[in-house]
Amino acid sequence: MKSDSARPELKREEALELYYFMRLNRSLDELLVRLFRQNKIVGGLYGSLGQEATSIGTAYALAKGDWIAPLIRNVGSLLVRGFKPRDIMTQYMARVTSPTQGKDGTCHFGDLKTRHVISPISMLGDLIPVMTGVAMAGRYLGQKIVAMTWIGDGGTSTGAFHEGMNLAAVQRAPLVVVLENNQWAYSTPVNRQVPLRDLADRARAYGVTSYTVDGNDLVAVLRIAREAVGRARQGDGPVLIEAKTMRMLGHAQHDPAEYVPREMFEYWKARDPLSRYEKYLDEHKLWNAKEKAAIHTRIERELAADLEFAENSPFPPAELAEQGVYCNGCHAIEADWRRDKRELMPPKSSVKPEWTIKNFGGLETEAVFAADRAKQQDSVIEPSVAHPPQTDHKRKLTAPARRARR
Amino acid sequence: MAQVTYLDAIRQAMIEEMDRDPAVLLMGEDVGVYGGAFKASAGLLERFGWERVIDTPISETAIVGAAVGMSYLGLRPIAEMQFIDFIACAFNQITNFVAKSHYRWGAPVPLVIRGPAGGGVHDSAFHSANPEMYFVHTPGLKVIYPATAYDAKGLLKSAIRDNNPVLFFEHKFLYRRIKEELPEEDYTVPIGQAIVRRPGRDLSIVTYAAMVHASLEAAELLAKEGIEAEVVDLRTLLPLDRQTIIESVRRTNKLLVVHEDTRTGGIAGEIAALVTESAFDDLDGPIRRVTALDTPVPFSPPLEEHFLPNAARIAEAARDLARY
Numbered sequence: 001m002k003s004d005s006a007r008p009e010l011k012r013e014e015a016l017e018l019y020y021f022m023r024l025n026r027s028l029d030e031l032l033v034r035l036f037r038q039n040k041i042v043g044g045l046y047g048s049l050g051q052e053a054t055s056i057g058t059a060y061a062l063a064k065g066d067w068i069a070p071l072i073r074n075v076g077s078l079l080v081r082g083f084k085p086r087d088i089m090t091q092y093m094a095r096v097t098s099p100t101q102g103k104d105g106t107c108h109f110g111d112l113k114t115r116h117v118i119s120p121i122s123m124l125g126d127l128i129p130v131m132t133g134v135a136m137a138g139r140y141l142g143q144k145i146v147a148m149t150w151i152g153d154g155g156t157s158t159g160a161f162h163e164g165m166n167l168a169a170v171q172r173a174p175l176v177v178v179l180e181n182n183q184w185a186y187s188t189p190v191n192r193q194v195p196l197r198d199l200a201d202r203a204r205a206y207g208v209t210s211y212t213v214d215g216n217d218l219v220a221v222l223r224i225a226r227e228a229v230g231r232a233r234q235g236d237g238p239v240l241i242e243a244k245t246m247r248m249l250g251h252a253q254h255d256p257a258e259y260v261p262r263e264m265f266e267y268w269k270a271r272d273p274l275s276r277y278e279k280y281l282d283e284h285k286l287w288n289a290k291e292k293a294a295i296h297t298r299i300e301r302e303l304a305a306d307l308e309f310a311e312n313s314p315f316p317p318a319e320l321a322e323q324g325v326y327c328n329g330c331h332a333i334e335a336d337w338r339r340d341k342r343e344l345m346p347p348k349s350s351v352k353p354e355w356t357i358k359n360f361g362g363l364e365t366e367a368v369f370a371a372d373r374a375k376q377q378d379s380v381i382e383p384s385v386a387h388p389p390q391t392d393h394k395r396k397l398t399a400p401a402r403r404a405r406r
Numbered sequence: 407m408a409q410v411t412y413l414d415a416i417r418q419a420m421i422e423e424m425d426r427d428p429a430v431l432l433m434g435e436d437v438g439v440y441g442g443a444f445k446a447s448a449g450l451l452e453r454f455g456w457e458r459v460i461d462t463p464i465s466e467t468a469i470v471g472a473a474v475g476m477s478y479l480g481l482r483p484i485a486e487m488q489f490i491d492f493i494a495c496a497f498n499q500i501t502n503f504v505a506k507s508h509y510r511w512g513a514p515v516p517l518v519i520r521g522p523a524g525g526g527v528h529d530s531a532f533h534s535a536n537p538e539m540y541f542v543h544t545p546g547l548k549v550i551y552p553a554t555a556y557d558a559k560g561l562l563k564s565a566i567r568d569n570n571p572v573l574f575f576e577h578k579f580l581y582r583r584i585k586e587e588l589p590e591e592d593y594t595v596p597i598g599q600a601i602v603r604r605p606g607r608d609l610s611i612v613t614y615a616a617m618v619h620a621s622l623e624a625a626e627l628l629a630k631e632g633i634e635a636e637v638v639d640l641r642t643l644l645p646l647d648r649q650t651i652i653e654s655v656r657r658t659n660k661l662l663v664v665h666e667d668t669r670t671g672g673i674a675g676e677i678a679a680l681v682t683e684s685a686f687d688d689l690d691g692p693i694r695r696v697t698a699l700d701t702p703v704p705f706s707p708p709l710e711e712h713f714l715p716n717a718a719r720i721a722e723a724a725r726d727l728a729r730y
Contacts, residue, residue, distance in 0.1 A: 104510040112478055112513050119511045121502050129468040130503065133475020133483075140431070140457055141479065160499070163468035170463060325545045327514035327569040335480030341428040349455035353439045 010219065015286040016295065018060060018218060019277065024299050025052040025076040026274050028085045031303055032092060036253045040311075042094040043105050048073040050216070050248030051182055053273035055150075056080055057221030058178045058241065061229045062148060067134045069118040069127040069149040072107045073180075073247075077150070081115045086306035095313035102316035103324070124155035128164025128177060135173035135238075142339025146232045148176040154185025154193050156202055165238070169206040172237035176228045179240055180215065182247040187259045200242035208238050215243030216273040219280060245273075410588045412552075413581040415559035416446050416520075420484060422592065423566045424454055427482065430566055433460035434469055434486030434521075443488050444522055444581055466495035470519060474503055477517045482566055487521030490575060491535045504571045505546030518565045520574035523551070524616055524666055525698075525714055527579055530705035536615075536667040536698075541573050542644045542676075548597055549644040551575040553618035555586050557641055560595030568597060577616045584619070600647035602654065606636035608728050609660035612651055612677055614640040617664045617715060624720035633728045635662075643673055651677060652685050659690040660727050664720055669697040691730030696723045 010018070029047055036045045048055060055076030059068060070077040075088060083099075090098035091105050099109035110119035118134070120127055131147040138145035155161060156179060168175045181199050183190050196202070203210035209231065213224045221243060228239040246268035250257035281287045324330075342348055410418065424430045431454075432447055438461040441448030451459040462469050466487060473483040487493045493500070500519065507513045525534035541547050548570055552558040558576065565572035603618060604625050611621045618639045625635040638654050640647065655661050661681055663674035674695035681693060696715045704710050 100511050109511050110513060118475075118478060119507075119513065121506070123498050123502055126467070126471060126499055126503050129465075129471025129499070130475040130478075132468065133472030133477075134479060135475070136472060137476040137479035137481050140476075140481065147475070160467045160471065163463070163465035164471060166463055167465055167468040167472060171460075324512065325509050326548075327508045327516075329569075330512075331514045331569060333480050333482075333514060333516055333569055335429050344428045344455070344458060346425070346453050349458065350452055351455045353441075353451045355439055 012286055020295050021056045021079050022052050022274050022277055024079055027299050041092045044252040046072045046252050047249040048075045050246050052076045053218035053221050054180050054215040054243040054245050057218045058225040060222055061225035066145050067116040067147045069131050071120050071150045074150050081117050085303055086309050089306055089310035090313055093310050096316035097313040125158030125160030128161050132164050132168040132173045132175055135175040136171055141335055141337055146174045146229050150178045150180050153181040153190040153199055157193055165206045168238040169208050174232040175238040176232050177240045179242045181242055182245050184247050186251040203240040208240055210240040212242045215245030216271045218273055218277045407587045409585040410555050411582050411585040412555045412558050415555035416562055419559045419562035423563055430482045431458040432484045433462050435462055435464055435488045437486050466492050467499050470496040470499040473517045474515055477515045482516050484518045489533045490521040490523035491532050501544045505544045509546055514569045515571045516569045518572050518574055522578035523575040524577040524579055525703045528707055528710055531702040534703040538575055538643055539671055548572040550642050551615045552641055553615050553639050556588055557595050560593050564594045564597050579616050598642045598645045598647055600638055600640045600650035603639045604637040606634035608634045609662055609724055610636045610654040610658045611662045611664055612638045613664040617666050620717045621664050621720055623717035627721045628724055635724055648680055655681055655685045656688045659688055661693045662723055662727055663695045665697050669700050672697050691727050694723050694727050696720050
């Protein structure tokens with residue numbers, strides 16, 4: 001959680017852009033709460049208060065062609081990928097002008113064509129295997145993309161999470177999983193969900209590299225995310241980042257979160273990601289009062305315009321309910337090939353159908369492990385906060401201990 | 407020309423589609439080195455390599471999930487369920503993620519989930535089921551269940567080329583028991599079209615998959631008694647070819663629905679409702695159904711034989727219906 005020690009090299013321009021996203025995320029959330037209280041929102045409102053740095057810092061580390069699948073609280077990630085406040089407002093207000101035309105609400109929308117955003121579903125964990133497939137497909141097509149998705153502390157208890165992590169690991173898929181530990185799965189605290197101090201340890205079971213980062217420190221999140229994305233992109237396999245943060249509101253607006261100890265809110269309020277980032281910008285003289293004011297003015301203007309757009313947008317016509325169950329010629333489905341397809345066609349693709357199993361899977365594998373370990377240390381850059389794919393502790397499991405497990 | 411089994415027809419369809427389009431790939435448990443539990447993908451790994459024929463962990467949710475992700479990038483993955491019973495493990499991924507994707511946010515999911523279904527081979531409760539109706543009840547999916555080698559090949563090709571998620575049920579009893587000559591050239595069978603397998607004037611037997619063969623056998627028995635049964639093979643369960651069903655009932659005025667699936671909530675109920683809504687005046691008798699029992703698929707041969715419909719039971723119900 002000590003992350004300010006190493007000073008990252010944020011360029012002034014990106015520092016200001018990041019502030020724009022942080023402030024916009026916060027202001028948009030505040031506006032949505034007002035709309036909820038005015039009864040203008042259809043259904044529930046799921047806040048991202050306190051988690052902005054995790055959403056924004058991770059998504060900001062990606063390149064344009066990369067893919068994301070955010071969860072409901074990752075409003076910041078959607079903004080970074082180019083969605084506008086009006087998209088989120090109209091979704092919550094169930095208007096026909098929303099990205100889903102009112103077919104779905106909240107942050108349940110996406111864009112396959114340009115922003116490369118995949119819509120979540122409410123069942124948690126499912127995005128991990130889906131994004132594993134995205135990562136595998138990108139590699140298959142010869143694209144140098146990374147797939148990123150988010151999962152909460154609670155979501156890591158689902159079977160889909162584990163199936164997805166395991167498949168991503170055996171496939172060495174270029175996937176970055178951001179495990180947003182916001183301490184609460186609705187009303188259930190994380191220690192009732194997972195008996196681990198660091199949820200990043202989940203990754204060790206799959207031989208997946210993991211990091212733990214202070215999720216309320218935007219600069220640290222970005223630094224770690226960039227490293228993780230770089231690793232995934234260069235073919236080191238999936239990476240998991242645990243960002244420790246706090247859900248500062250209830251599960252949704254209807255929930256006063258009385259089960260959260262008051263002192264816990266106070267602890268995290270003192271570590272508010274937006275205030276901390278403002279302080280960081282001050283301390284590193286990355287902005288001046290004029291620039292700050294200009295960003296605030298820009299956000300106010302944009303939000304006012306988007307609110308007007310959303311409020312003036314009609315609800316969808318009832319008949320729309322009947323449309324779009326199937327894709328009947330509405331899309332030309334074509335992959336973006338970045339490699340020679342002939343590599344994938346016979347006779348070039350033909351192989352001998354045989355497995356090679358190192359040392360036949362026997363117990364006398366210490367020599368193989370040692371060689372492996374030496375190789376890994378050569379090829380992997382070990383960051384100070386990273387947990388290497390497989391620790392010495394795991395490697396040194398003795399033969400009797402292994403036998404005992406079976 | 408060589409005779410091609412139902413199983414080989416499926417294998418041929420995959421090979422030909424993968425030859426045609428590098429966006430098509432196959433993944434599942436033991437589909438590669440082993441060639442699939444029933445050898446439906448024998449030789450595919452040799453031909454197409456590790457990137458296109460992927461042996462996965464035992465993770466049905468991850469298999470389907472990864473197929474979804476691939477399809478979003480324009481690939482056309484085929485996900486094999488080693489036995490279709492295991493599709494239950496991927497139920498959430500299929501019914502919530504896959505089926506609702508295009509409707510909710512306009513993202514098509516061009517994938518195929520295929521695998522061996524059905525009983526009659528004494529494989530008990532977890533390797534014999536017919537879970538098609540869970541998915542027929544899910545808007546956004548297409549559900550196919552062919553009865554012949556010709557249809558298996560032509561429909562699987564259509565499924566792979568379709569822009570929607572298609573569940574392709576293969577009846578394992580038919581895998582090596584039926585064969586026929588297939589055209590040399592590329593052909594497809596359109597999704598959503600039933601076919602009249604045997605014309606008849608006295609009653610319509612509407613059925614699909616292995617029960618098409620039991621129904622044809624029953625029709626032969628009935629013909630000897632002077633009852634001419636028309637046998638309609640649905641081929642696709644979703645979308646259902648309502649027109650062919652209605653037209654057949656208008657010709658014969660009597661309807662018997664036969665399926666190997668269990669009784670309650672089986673497609674016979676849906677078809678009965680459809681016919682009473684659309685062709686009530688054409689009916690000269692009650693709509694009857696012959697189905698499996700409302701039990702899990704039992705193991706021991708006498709139990710399973712009791713559980714499954716057969717030609718004798720279909721003929722008996724048809725005789726009763728013909729009396730009206």
